[in-house]
Amino acid sequence: MSAGQPIRFHAAHVPPATHDAVAAALASKHLRAGGGFSSKARALVGAHVGHDRVFLTNSCTSALEIAALALDLGPEDEVVVPSFTFCATATAFARMGARIILADTDPATMMVTAETLEARFTSRTRAVVVVHYGGAAAPMTEIRALCERRGVVILEDAAQAYGATQDGRAVGTAGLFAAFSFHETKIISSGHGGALVLNSDDPVLKDRIEELLARGTNYPAFARKEVSHYEWTSVSSSFEMPDLNAALLYGQLRHASEILLKCRAIWAYYEKRLSRLPVDILRPDAATRANGYSFAFLCPDREGARRVLAGSDRRGLGLQSHYKPLHLSRYAGHIDAASCPGASSSWARLVRLPVHMGLRPEDAARICAFLETELG
Template sequence: MTVTAKPQPAYALPFHTPHRSPLQALYVTQALQHGHLRPNGPFFQRARSWLADHTGAGQVVLTNSCTAAMEIAALALELGPADEVIVPTFTFCASATAFERTGAHIVFCDIDPSTMMLNPADLKRHLSNRTRVIVVTHYGGASAEMEAILVIAKKRGIQIVEDAAQGFGTTRADRPLGSFGAFGAYSFHETKVVSCGQGGALAVNTNDPALLDRVTSIVERGTDFARVRSGEKAFYEWTGPGSSFQMGELEAAILCAELEALQDNLAARRRIALKLLKGIAELSLPLSILTPDAQTNSNFHFVPVLARSASKAGDLIAHLQTCGIDCRQHYVPLHLSPRAKTKGYNREVLPAAEQTWDRMVRLPVHTDMSEQDVGTLLAALNAWMG
């Protein structure tokens, strides 16, 4: 018997519409014409150079996903069963699985409920002499407290990997997210602020030659092919772990168009988000608005709000969807997941995450929204009996 998936309802105001630069079609056509569709083609190199300039990274790897970017970082750091990796519990599962695949033990950390991001105070109690990596997830276009986290990590010689999947285009104290740790991972999935359909990137922010060599070998599928390309060797050989992680040329062509349109994209999102935030504040609704701190210039991936209870959050989502407006909740904390229970990760309570995650409602912000759409959303919020 064939089971047909239930179609998702069409909303007058969708939760997300990808930004589409007018140059996308031209660049894809040019890529098809030059015919180099595997990695390292002209648009691939162009996007990589653009990202290196934007992030200040010494090396940028264009990947097929943000998950792949974090997997490269995990392999390059040579993690194993003796190592622990601290991960905020409120994040996408790839923030853990990328490191778990090395055999490392995942330790979940609680969040600050005012940001939904890693809490530096709770981080300290999870540190041990086995801690090798702290994964920092930047949420919703806002930034984690990198200054405090960096102090903790530097004191113990712990590496930081930034999961900046939702943070591309955001800066903290004028520094791009993804540039604070040894590695910064970005997503260019269709659901993100900048999209090429499916893709990602890894910013490598280190001068450690051994680490840089490992990244190169991993990206070359575990070989020393880079030495052949430079003329040092005639034949490449298998040297270590690796995989086929890189982005193709067609995705890179789309990405180039979107990177070059980044400032227009961000300006439009900011205009919509600020109008929405101002309107919500004026309505005096029983909602807590989670806004970026003063050091953060956000990409406004979406506007997150917290209802007073899980049932109120459910009521709000149902009400808005009835009004033709799509909105979403988000992650179940990872330490509550079946996988975490099976593996014995963190049997303790992480109260902030447990008491906030199901109160979260994400309101839409995207470049296809008009001021009239913002007015419609605000009117629907005002009609909600919270």
């Protein structure tokens, strides 16, 4: 296998429309939240999810924190969260004082199932956070049936899943809330940003979210001239996406079809080349059309994964692992960190391959040739 330039695991994509949008945002001199590009970007995200109850935020974490505040979660409430996830999934609810309960994940998908969630339910379970890992989707039909039966609120951490669909619907439309990430490392990016989606037409809940976005004031009512002065109404924070970031997001969203097409093509190429290797590829279920954000597999054992990652480092191929499960983290002593055998047996065997707009066909071929030699 011939050497080449180092391959980055991720490279930011800046389509031509982004330059024009940012220039227009700068010329408008409205760089804070609520400008013209905020409206345009919201409309495109709304078109994707099928309604206009979309709120742009400065991060996916902020979107989750708004949901936690809107639900008024507290110390008497338990929130079930996957152990295999980025810590922000849990932190957003722990900051509210809610008790975090960790659920195991299925090694075939690295996501929760109805069975792993139900095993952690108690009479105090108020909500579950379902993480859609790797641009695919958790089995929402079964999870919704469980949560409806038990009276539990579903929040979808769809940080990695923008553009994915399940049963013909946008991923992020099955729960009461969904949070998307538009961080630079995600498939669609505003540099740093996110969105909260409210999948309910409850006007009280919508008003609550708007007040939280107004830093805990009734400024939205003041802007509509419904009150003569605005005032402090609740505890909140600064969660909104600035309009300059919304311009970045708008430029990306206009090219979403092109970005999804290429990332899915890279994913398909990897699967075709690597399907005969002795690894377990993380594949979406039959109902899901993943967005191509991530291609990942599990090596047969930890040593195999370490060997592959070390070889990739030496050759500059950009392969990576991922985070340690929360139940094995340094902070686990502060929460209900029960045994999660599925996550424990799989996380250290995980290998992820570069998927991004800057990846060339010859880069993907080099990566596959290395893996075929190393694992074949």
